[in-house]
Amino acid sequence: MMAATQPVAPSAEDAGKALQKQLLAEYYHSLSDEGRNGRKVAYLFVPGNVVELTQCFDMLPVYPEINALQCGIKKVAGDNILRAENLGYSSDVCGYVKNDIGLMLADRQSPFGQLPKPDLLVCNFSGCNTFVKWFEALAHFYGAELFVLDVPYLRERSPSKADVDYVTAQLEELAAVCERITGVPFDRQRLRGVLGQSVEAERRWVEVLHTAKAHPSPFDAYFEAVFYMAPLNILRGTEGCAEYYRLLLEDLRSRVHEGRGPIPEEKFRVVIEGPPPWPHFRSFWELFKRWGVCSVASTYSKVGGLFDQGIFHDPSRPFESIAEYAMNSYTNWNLGLRLDLLRRYLKEYEADALVIHSVKSCRSFSVGQADFRDALTRGEGIPTLMVESDLADPRYYSEAQLKNRIDAFFESLAHRRLVGG
Amino acid sequence: MTLYVAGADVGSTTAKVVVLDATGQVLGTSLGPTGASIVEAAQREFQEAVKAAGIDEHEVEFVVGTGYGRFKIPFGDAQITEISCHARGAVHLFPDTRTIVDIGGQDTKAISVDERGEVVDFSMNDKCAAGTGRFLEAAAVTLGLTLEEIGPLSIQSSHRLRMTNVCTVFVESEIMAHMMKGERVEDILRGVHNAIAGRSISLLRRVGINPAVTFTGGVSRNAGMVRSLEEQLELPVHVSPLSQHIGAIGAGLFALDRARGGAETIRAAIPTASHAGHAAGGDH
Numbered sequence: 001m002m003a004a005t006q007p008v009a010p011s012a013e014d015a016g017k018a019l020q021k022q023l024l025a026e027y028y029h030s031l032s033d034e035g036r037n038g039r040k041v042a043y044l045f046v047p048g049n050v051v052e053l054t055q056c057f058d059m060l061p062v063y064p065e066i067n068a069l070q071c072g073i074k075k076v077a078g079d080n081i082l083r084a085e086n087l088g089y090s091s092d093v094c095g096y097v098k099n100d101i102g103l104m105l106a107d108r109q110s111p112f113g114q115l116p117k118p119d120l121l122v123c124n125f126s127g128c129n130t131f132v133k134w135f136e137a138l139a140h141f142y143g144a145e146l147f148v149l150d151v152p153y154l155r156e157r158s159p160s161k162a163d164v165d166y167v168t169a170q171l172e173e174l175a176a177v178c179e180r181i182t183g184v185p186f187d188r189q190r191l192r193g194v195l196g197q198s199v200e201a202e203r204r205w206v207e208v209l210h211t212a213k214a215h216p217s218p219f220d221a222y223f224e225a226v227f228y229m230a231p232l233n234i235l236r237g238t239e240g241c242a243e244y245y246r247l248l249l250e251d252l253r254s255r256v257h258e259g260r261g262p263i264p265e266e267k268f269r270v271v272i273e274g275p276p277p278w279p280h281f282r283s284f285w286e287l288f289k290r291w292g293v294c295s296v297a298s299t300y301s302k303v304g305g306l307f308d309q310g311i312f313h314d315p316s317r318p319f320e321s322i323a324e325y326a327m328n329s330y331t332n333w334n335l336g337l338r339l340d341l342l343r344r345y346l347k348e349y350e351a352d353a354l355v356i357h358s359v360k361s362c363r364s365f366s367v368g369q370a371d372f373r374d375a376l377t378r379g380e381g382i383p384t385l386m387v388e389s390d391l392a393d394p395r396y397y398s399e400a401q402l403k404n405r406i407d408a409f410f411e412s413l414a415h416r417r418l419v420g421g
Numbered sequence: 422m423t424l425y426v427a428g429a430d431v432g433s434t435t436a437k438v439v440v441l442d443a444t445g446q447v448l449g450t451s452l453g454p455t456g457a458s459i460v461e462a463a464q465r466e467f468q469e470a471v472k473a474a475g476i477d478e479h480e481v482e483f484v485v486g487t488g489y490g491r492f493k494i495p496f497g498d499a500q501i502t503e504i505s506c507h508a509r510g511a512v513h514l515f516p517d518t519r520t521i522v523d524i525g526g527q528d529t530k531a532i533s534v535d536e537r538g539e540v541v542d543f544s545m546n547d548k549c550a551a552g553t554g555r556f557l558e559a560a561a562v563t564l565g566l567t568l569e570e571i572g573p574l575s576i577q578s579s580h581r582l583r584m585t586n587v588c589t590v591f592v593e594s595e596i597m598a599h600m601m602k603g604e605r606v607e608d609i610l611r612g613v614h615n616a617i618a619g620r621s622i623s624l625l626r627r628v629g630i631n632p633a634v635t636f637t638g639g640v641s642r643n644a645g646m647v648r649s650l651e652e653q654l655e656l657p658v659h660v661s662p663l664s665q666h667i668g669a670i671g672a673g674l675f676a677l678d679r680a681r682g683g684a685e686t687i688r689a690a691i692p693t694a695s696h697a698g699h700a701a702g703g704d705h
Contacts, residue, residue: 377542419537
C-alpha cells in the first residue's frame with residue numbers, strides 16, 4: 001500500500017457521492033425538531049409536484065413515497081404494512097400507502113429520524129389516482145389542511161390551453177393557501193429564481209441520462225439511476241441539487257471515456273419499465289447482473305419528470321410551466337404515449353429487450369403493461385420479459401420464481417444470438 | 422467408446438432423469454417424488470435411470486440439470502431453465518411443435534418456438550399456484566381420490582359444471598358447495614379440469630397459439646386434462662408417453678451438445694453454477 005505524499009483532488013465520482021450524502025443529511029436534519037426552525041411542512045407526491053412553489057413560502061417538503069421506498073430498502077416496510085393491515089387496510093392496497101399509514105401509527109419514526117407532521121398536504125395526484133385517497137386519509141388522521149391539485153389526464157401529446165389554464169388557476173389558489181398557512185407573502189420573482197435552479201439540474205440530468213447511449217453504458221439506468229435521481233426528486237430548486245448533477249455528469253463522461261460500465265461485461269442492454277421491488281432491490285439486481293444485463297433506459301427514473309422528453313420548468317412562465325410539468329408525469333400520459341416512449345427508448349438506446357417489473361398494487365404503473373408486452377413482442381418482435389412482485393411489501397417477492405423467469409429469458413436471448421436468431 | 426449423457430429435471434413435485442445415447446435415443450428413465458431433499462431425490466433418480474439404461478454411472482459424460490432444483494443437483498455439469506429444456510424436448514419428440522403448454526406442480530408455462538425450435542416467447546402463471554398441478558391435487562384430496570383416478574372420472578361426466586375460481590385454496594370450499602347441491606363427482610371433476618384448461622389457454626394466448634401444440638409436464642399424463650385442453654383449443658394436442666420426462670430429455674439433448682463441444686451449445690452463454698450460487702445468496 002502506498003502512502004499518500006500529497007493531497008489528491010477528489011474525483012468527480014467521490015465528490016458527487018459526498019455531496020449527495022451531505023445534501024440528503026442536511027435535508028433530513030431540516031425535518032427534525034431542532035432543524036425545522038419553525039418552518040411549516042408540506043407533504044407532496046413526487047410526480048408532477050409543486051415544490052418550487054412551496055419553497056417560496058419556506059415550507060419544508062416531505063415525500064411519503066420516498067419515505068416508503070427508503071423503508072423498503074431499510075427493510076422496515078414489512079412491519080409498517082402490517083400495522084396498516086391491522087387497522088383494516090386490505091392486502092390489495094398500495095404498499096406505499098400502507099407503509100405510510102404504518103409509519104404514522106409508529107409515531108413517524110423512520111430510519112432517518114422522526115418525520116414531522118404535515119401543516120399542508122398538497123395532493124398532486126398525476127402520479128397515481130390512489131394518491132387522493134392516501135392524502136385524504138392523512139388529512140383525516142393528522143387534522144391537516146388538504147389541497148387537491150386536480151390535474152387532467154394527458155389525452156393528447158401536449159396539454160390543451162384550457163387544461164393549462166385550469167391547473168394554473170389552482171396554483172394561484174394554492175399560493176394563497178400557503179401565504180395564509182405560513183404568513184410569508186408570495187413573491188413571483190423568488191419563484192422564478194427557484195425555477196431557474198430547477199431547470200439547471202433538470203438539463204444536466206437529461207445529459208446524464210443520455211450518457212447511457214454509450215456502449216457500454218457508464219451506469220445502470222434503472223438500478224443506479226434510482227439513486228442518482230434522489231436529489232432531483234427531493235431537493236429540486238436548490239443550488240446543491242444543480243451542483244450534484246454537474247459532478248455526476250463529469251463522472252459519467254469520464255467513465256464513458258474510459259469505457260467503464262457498472263458490470264464487467266455488458267452483454268445485454270435493456271429498457272426497464274415499472275418501479276423496483278425495494279425490499280429486495282440488491283438481490284433483484286443480481287438476477288440481471290449475472291447475465292451481463294445493463295439497463296440503458298427506464299421509465300421509473302422518469303417519475304420525477306419527463307425532462308428528457310423536453311418537459312422543463314421555465315422561469316419565464318412560472319405557473320404555466322409548473323402546470324405543464326404536473327400534467328406530463330409519466331403515469332399521467334395515456335397508454336399510447338407511454339408505449340411510444342418505450343419504443344423510442346428501445347431504439348435510441350439500442351436496447352436488446354424490454355423488461356417489465358409489474359406491481360399489482362401499483363395501479364398507475366401496471367395498467368397497460370400487458371398491452372405493451374403484446375404490442376412489442378407480437379407486433380414488433382421485441383423480446384419482452386414480464387415479472388411481478390411488489391414495490392414495498394416483502395411478502396410478494398418470490399426469488400425462485402423471478403430467477404427462473406429471468407434466467408429463461410436471457411438464456412433464450414443468448415441462445416438466439418448464438419444460432420443467429 | 423459410446424457416448425452417454427443425462428438430463429435431470431428436478432421439479433417442485435417430482436424428479437425426473439433420462440439417459441440418452443449419442444443419437445438422442447432415450448435409453449433409461451426414472452421418476453420419483455422430490456420430497457424434502459433435492460440432493461437425495463436427484464441422486465436416487467440418477468442412479469435409477471442409469472440402471473434402467475443398463476450402463477455404469479461413470480460412463481455418463483455430461484449431465485444438464487433443469488427445474489427448480491437445478492442448482493442443487495450435485496452431479497450436474499450445467500443448468501438450464503425448464504423453458505429451454507421443455508422446448509427442446511418437445512421439438513425433439515414432435516418436430517412440428519410450435520407451441521408448448523407445460524403444466525407442472527406449481528408452474529404452468531406457455532412457450533412458443535420458431536420453425537428451428539428456438540424459444541421465441543414464453544409466459545408463466547403469476548406467483549400464485551392457481552391453475553397448476555397443485556390445484557388438481559387439492560381437488561383430488563377434497564374428493565378423497567388419487568391423482569390417477571380424477572382424469573378418467575372427469576371423462577365420464579355428462580353435465581357441464583362451471584367452477585368459478587381456480588384458487589388452490591378456495592377450490593375446496595367450492596367443491597364442497599357443489600357436493601352439497603348433490604352434483605356428481607364426475608361433473609365436478611370435469612369442471613375442475615376445464616377451469617385449469619381455460620387458465621392455461623389464456624397463458625397460451627399471450628404467446629400465440631400456433632399448431633402443433635405439445636402438452637408436457639406431469640399433468641399431461643391426465644387424460645381428462647388432455648381432453649379439456651383439446652376441447653377448448655379446438656385442436657388436437659401432442660402428448661408423448663414420455664411427456665413427464667420432456668424437460669429432462671431437453672436437458673439431456675443440451676448435455677449432448679455440450680459433450681460434443683459444438684459451437685452451437687447453449688452452455689457457452691450461460692452463467693456458471695458458482696455465479697448462480699452467489700446470486701441466490703439472498704439479500705445484501
